[in-house]
Amino acid sequence: MRRDTKRPSGLRLWLRRRRGLVRPAIRVTVGFALLGVVVAGVSAFDPAGQLFQLGEGVSGAVSGVGLKVREVRIEGAENASLPVLRTATGVRVGDPILGFSPEAARDRLESLAWVESAEVERRLTGTVLVRVSERRPFAIWQNNGRFAVVDRAGRVIATDRLDAFGPLPLIVGAGAEKHAAALHDLLAQSPEVLVRTQALVRVGERRWNLHLHNGADVLLPEGEERPAIRRLAELQKQNALLDRPLAAVDLRLPDRLVLRQVSAPEPARPADIRRGSGRG
Structure with missing residues (x-):
């Protein structure tokens, strides 16, 4: 008898029965592979996660x-x-x-x-x-007996370990933290004044005094700090004004300079001398 060549072999029948199982497995594997490619691609173009919002x-x-x-x-x-x-x-x-x-x-x-x-x-x-x-430490701000480190914008960034940030300008008074950076920049243009300044003191939240290392106060005019500091620098160069024993230098009036001398100590009275001489 002649064999029917069109009849499928046993191997072909076995493969046909399992084809429905092989294809889903292949689709699942490819699906996970594609998911990995998509995730990696989005991560490369969106490292901060702004577009990576998956369900x-x-x-x-x-x-x-x-x-x-x-x-x-x-x-x-x-x-x-x-x-x-x-x-x-x-x-x-x-x-x-x-x-x-x-x-x-x-x-x-x-x-x-x-x-x-x-x-x-x-x-x-x-x-x-x-x-x-x-934020970069700019100054130490003293207000109502409290001290804090502030940045140039006046934001408090530390209230302890104040000596850990090196020498910083001292600013004093309410409102000083917000406006001191501009004044300090002006003083930096006149180093002979800046080096003698111990503190920038805000007065009435509207104007400034410069408190010097020798104890004197320089009274600056409101809103006219730049010309006043230039004038003060010229007076220092010509007359060494800031090195004199003064209590105050008043620059608030543009057409005059007011100096206040340090008060001389009162001489001791004889009764005070007698009372003090018996102490050991």
Whole structure:
């Protein structure tokens, strides 16, 4: 008898029965591979996570693959406390890397006293990278018996370890923290005046006095600090005015200079001498 060549062999029948099982398995494998490519591509173009907003189902699937936080790296911190910065990020090692918001972390970091600006970068390798730019100490502000370190904008950034930031200008009085930077910049243009100035004192939250190292006070006119400081610098160069034993130099009037001499101590009276002579 002749064999029917069109009849499928046993091997072909076996493959046909299992074709429906092989194809779904291939589709699942390809699907996970494509998901990995999409995740990696979005991460490359969106390291901060601004566009990486996947649905809850996809996030759950990816977290199952093992995308966890392995490291929280902080760069740029000199004075800010590292534990405080780590707490402000709101993420810890072991958390799902897609389960936190870089934008919210940045906002929390920038609310800290020392942090001027922050960048938060999320990497699918498991690293959360935080870069902070700190506020720079400008002056020590004295007000109502309290001391604090402030930046040029007047923001308080520290209230302890005041001697840890090196020599800083001393500013005194309400409102001094907000306006002292501009006055200090003017004094920097007249170093012969700046080097003799111990403190910038805000008076009535409207004008300034310069308190000198020798105890004298220079009264500056309101809103006319620049010409007054220039005039004071010329007087110092020509007459060494700031090195004299003066109690005050009044520059508030543009057409005159008022000097107040240091009061001479009163001579001791005979009765005082007798009372003091018997003390040991």
